[in-house]
Amino acid sequence: MTKKVSIKDIAKELELSITTVSFVINGKSEEMGISEATSNKVLELIKKRDYSPNNAARLLRTGKSNTIGLIVEDLGNYFFGNIAKVVELEASKRGYNVFLSSTDNNPNTAKALIRKMRNSSVDGMIITPTKELNQELEDLKNDKIPFVLLDRTVPGLSANAVVLDNFKGAFDLTVHLLNNGYQKIGFVSIHSDMSQMIERERGYFDAMESSNKSCTKELVLKVKFDDSAACIISSIMSFVRDNPDMEALFFATNYLGVHGIEALKQVGKSMPDDLAVVCFDDNDLFRLFTPSITVSSQPIKQIAVETIELLLRLVENGIKHESPINKVLEPELIERQSSIQKPLWEIEQTLKKSFNKI
Amino acid sequence: MTKKVSIKDIAKELELSITTVSFVINGKSEEMGISEATSNKVLELIKKRDYSPNNAARLLRTGKSNTIGLIVEDLGNYFFGNIAKVVELEASKRGYNVFLSSTDNNPNTAKALIRKMRNSSVDGMIITPTKELNQELEDLKNDKIPFVLLDRTVPGLSANAVVLDNFKGAFDLTVHLLNNGYQKIGFVSIHSDMSQMIERERGYFDAMESSNKSCTKELVLKVKFDDSAACIISSIMSFVRDNPDMEALFFATNYLGVHGIEALKQVGKSMPDDLAVVCFDDNDLFRLFTPSITVSSQPIKQIAVETIELLLRLVENGIKHESPINKVLEPELIERQSSIQKPLWEIEQTLKKSFNKI
DNA sequence: CTGAAAGCGCTTACAG
DNA sequence: CTGAAAGCGCTTACAG
Numbered sequence: 001m002t003k004k005v006s007i008k009d010i011a012k013e014l015e016l017s018i019t020t021v022s023f024v025i026n027g028k029s030e031e032m033g034i035s036e037a038t039s040n041k042v043l044e045l046i047k048k049r050d051y052s053p054n055n056a057a058r059l060l061r062t063g064k065s066n067t068i069g070l071i072v073e074d075l076g077n078y079f080f081g082n083i084a085k086v087v088e089l090e091a092s093k094r095g096y097n098v099f100l101s102s103t104d105n106n107p108n109t110a111k112a113l114i115r116k117m118r119n120s121s122v123d124g125m126i127i128t129p130t131k132e133l134n135q136e137l138e139d140l141k142n143d144k145i146p147f148v149l150l151d152r153t154v155p156g157l158s159a160n161a162v163v164l165d166n167f168k169g170a171f172d173l174t175v176h177l178l179n180n181g182y183q184k185i186g187f188v189s190i191h192s193d194m195s196q197m198i199e200r201e202r203g204y205f206d207a208m209e210s211s212n213k214s215c216t217k218e219l220v221l222k223v224k225f226d227d228s229a230a231c232i233i234s235s236i237m238s239f240v241r242d243n244p245d246m247e248a249l250f251f252a253t254n255y256l257g258v259h260g261i262e263a264l265k266q267v268g269k270s271m272p273d274d275l276a277v278v279c280f281d282d283n284d285l286f287r288l289f290t291p292s293i294t295v296s297s298q299p300i301k302q303i304a305v306e307t308i309e310l311l312l313r314l315v316e317n318g319i320k321h322e323s324p325i326n327k328v329l330e331p332e333l334i335e336r337q338s339s340i341q342k343p344l345w346e347i348e349q350t351l352k353k354s355f356n357k358i
Numbered sequence: 359m360t361k362k363v364s365i366k367d368i369a370k371e372l373e374l375s376i377t378t379v380s381f382v383i384n385g386k387s388e389e390m391g392i393s394e395a396t397s398n399k400v401l402e403l404i405k406k407r408d409y410s411p412n413n414a415a416r417l418l419r420t421g422k423s424n425t426i427g428l429i430v431e432d433l434g435n436y437f438f439g440n441i442a443k444v445v446e447l448e449a450s451k452r453g454y455n456v457f458l459s460s461t462d463n464n465p466n467t468a469k470a471l472i473r474k475m476r477n478s479s480v481d482g483m484i485i486t487p488t489k490e491l492n493q494e495l496e497d498l499k500n501d502k503i504p505f506v507l508l509d510r511t512v513p514g515l516s517a518n519a520v521v522l523d524n525f526k527g528a529f530d531l532t533v534h535l536l537n538n539g540y541q542k543i544g545f546v547s548i549h550s551d552m553s554q555m556i557e558r559e560r561g562y563f564d565a566m567e568s569s570n571k572s573c574t575k576e577l578v579l580k581v582k583f584d585d586s587a588a589c590i591i592s593s594i595m596s597f598v599r600d601n602p603d604m605e606a607l608f609f610a611t612n613y614l615g616v617h618g619i620e621a622l623k624q625v626g627k628s629m630p631d632d633l634a635v636v637c638f639d640d641n642d643l644f645r646l647f648t649p650s651i652t653v654s655s656q657p658i659k660q661i662a663v664e665t666i667e668l669l670l671r672l673v674e675n676g677i678k679h680e681s682p683i684n685k686v687l688e689p690e691l692i693e694r695q696s697s698i699q700k701p702l703w704e705i706e707q708t709l710k711k712s713f714n715k716i
Numbered sequence: 717c718t719g720a721a722a723g724c725g726c727t728t729a730c731a732g
Numbered sequence: 733c734t735g736a737a738a739g740c741g742c743t744t745a746c747a748g
Contacts, residue, residue, distance in 0.1 A: 006741060017719040022743060033717055052477045056423070057741035059414040060724045074443065081439035085432065085460050092459070097478060100458045101450070102443050119410045120455060261646055283643065288619055290648035364725060375735045380727060391733055415725035418740045 005049045067097040069117035069125035075102045086304035107132040124315040146314035152196040162307040162327040166196045169296035169331035170203025173278045178211050181342030182248035186219040189252035200252045236263035248276035277338040291337030363407045425455040427475035427483035433460045444662035465490040482673040504672035510554040520665040520685040524554045527654035527689035528561025531636045536569045539700030540606035544577040547610035558610045594621035606634035635696040649695030
């Protein structure tokens with residue numbers, strides 16, 4: 001394997017023209033009317049010499065790189081790490097390589113990545129958008145470079161996307177709390193105009209409003225995405241202290257949930273007795289917490305598979321001038337212990353108070 | 359940006375030869391004695407036209423792809439996901455792309471990946487080896503393709519590697535348990551002849567032997583890497599039931615720890631009262647468990663940075679005929695609640711028993 | 717059925 | 733100081 005064999009070597013050894021060999025390699029034997037005997041000879045020698053075509057030369061000639069770009073928010077996080085794994089696996093099955101990168105939600109990083117991937121002539125890209133990306137994505141569309149948005153859409157941009165039904169996830173989670181007897185529910189989220197966060201917030205508010213219980217109370221805390229962990233934790237601690245009548249906490253993202261649980265530990269509140277807890281987006285270990293954490297879980301594998309399949313369809317069939325495709329997948333409510341039905345004694349107490357009023 | 363500009367376009371617009379433009383682009387103006395005026399004109403137009411050289415053409419001509427391959431065990435796991443993130447970031451800073459893949463510890467997958475990356479002409483690779491990879495890695499060496507092993511070495515192969523001091527990590531963890539009063543310590547690991555697992559086991563046994571307490575007892579459970587989660591959990595449950603006098607459990611990997619904790623929940627043993635627990639390799643959330651889990655933690659960022667730096671040094675300076683470089687990094691013992699000093703009452707009981715004997 | 721040749725966009729001896 | 737030209741390894745009209 002010291003020196004890579006080229007198509008020329010194969011042709012020479014077989015005393016055929018390069019053209020013929022190339023046709024066989026690209027499965028055009030039949031179409032080009034190459035005899036089966038010739039074809040088989042070529043195939044055999046290719047295997048014997050362990051020949052594989054030079055991707056760079058091919059790309060230079062055809063413009064097809066058989067590489068796609070995958071831009072996620074944070075490879076180190078459970079959701080995106082597993083998305084990346086599945087995307088890579090599926091792409092690999094179909095003969096594609098994948099370039100992988102994290103934006104950490106920084107628009108400048110995202111812009112640079114898109115630029116870099118374009119320069120690397122990827123055949124298409126999967127993009128977890130940050131904000132301020134409208135121009136770059138419009139350029140991609142104009143230049144007919146296929147891409148699929150992952151996890152969230154971009155306001156004002158019509159593009160292919162695979163997302164979760166964030167509204168439903170948040171709505172169900174809130175209703176679950178209400179049904180289990182929690183009425184004063186705090187919603188902890190980040191300041192963001194990205195679609196998935198807006199939808200989750202809307203789900204929370206809609207569920208709260210649709211509950212006709214009068215003592216329901218909406219309480220919202222928003223932190224900044226790039227605040228430090230310590231800062232987020234202390235914000236949540238204050239939020240909890242400032243709202244002593246709060247009965248439950250809804251964390252709008254996985255990492256907020258993690259910080260939130262840490263905050264509750266620090267203020268000495270226990271779940272679910274002092275405060276019930278639910279979280280959007282599961283984490284590998286939430287099921288092992290004490291108590292285990294109720295979540296709205298994303299079908300990670302399905303998201304990844306749908307996304308890569310959609311992208312490769314666009315790559316291989318070209319972009320039709322249809323309107324963009326939007327896949328919306330269903331989250332799953334996983335009820336665990338952190339939000340079990342409000343203990344009976346509490347209900348009794350409430351009843352007593354009502355009695356006293358009468 | 360509809361049509362990509364080429365070096366020819368730039369040359370034509372400036373009425374220069376392609377050669378001159380190429381020299382400027384590659385920073386050889388000075389060396390080749392190109393006037394500063396010309397040089398600046400070129401640089402300006404390049405910026406204006408947003409020109410960037412075609413990587414494929416460059417690779418075809420020079421053989422340098424500015425791409426490295428990263429092969430990990432499992433992108434979806436906390437350790438490797440974060441390794442990948444940092445490697446990608448550092449590589450990016452230095453102008454390299456990275457191809458990323460998971461082996462799931464399957465030798466055939468690993469072989470196919472190495473092959474694929476070679477065909478993609480990567481400049482070098484970072485490889486988390488599986489077993490049976492000796493031939494492929496020897497080939498890489500013979501063909502002077504730089505690579506660095508990550509996380510573990512391969513028996514019988516002398517190669518560049520960045521690994522953890524697994525022996526020390528396991529030794530310290532065991533000593534920590536012994537010091538805190540636990541003597542019958544069970545070691546849960548996988549059947550594996552990979553270096554990191556062997557070292558961890560050696561660390562455990564050495565620590566146990568060096569303890570001169572007579573009632574110290576060694577207990578070992580090994581499961582298969584590709585056993586299902588359910589299967590591993592039930593093995594651990596049996597192990598715990600069959601050894602009622604066991605006082606502590608040492609999990610040799612992160613995911614074994616996770617399964618182990620689940621198993622303990624199921625048999626109704628509580629940590630650390632019934633069984634103390636320590637785990638090799640931290641997990642993002644172990645600190646938030648009840649009780650929090652004592653671990654030997656790997657310096658993920660440092661591992662990633664050292665690895666990519668070593669690889670790029672090899673890629674850029676060529677492989678010297680020195681002996682391979684082996685970086686061994688230090689794990690950190692993080693003492694948490696799952697292994698706190700054996701409760702006083704237990705010690706008292708032991709004392710009483712001793713008294714009775716007298 | 718098969719071959720000679722152009723050309724993808726670069727880099728780099730070679731020549732002035 | 734600068735240019736004409738070869739060649740990296742492919743694919744694909746075009747010609748027989």
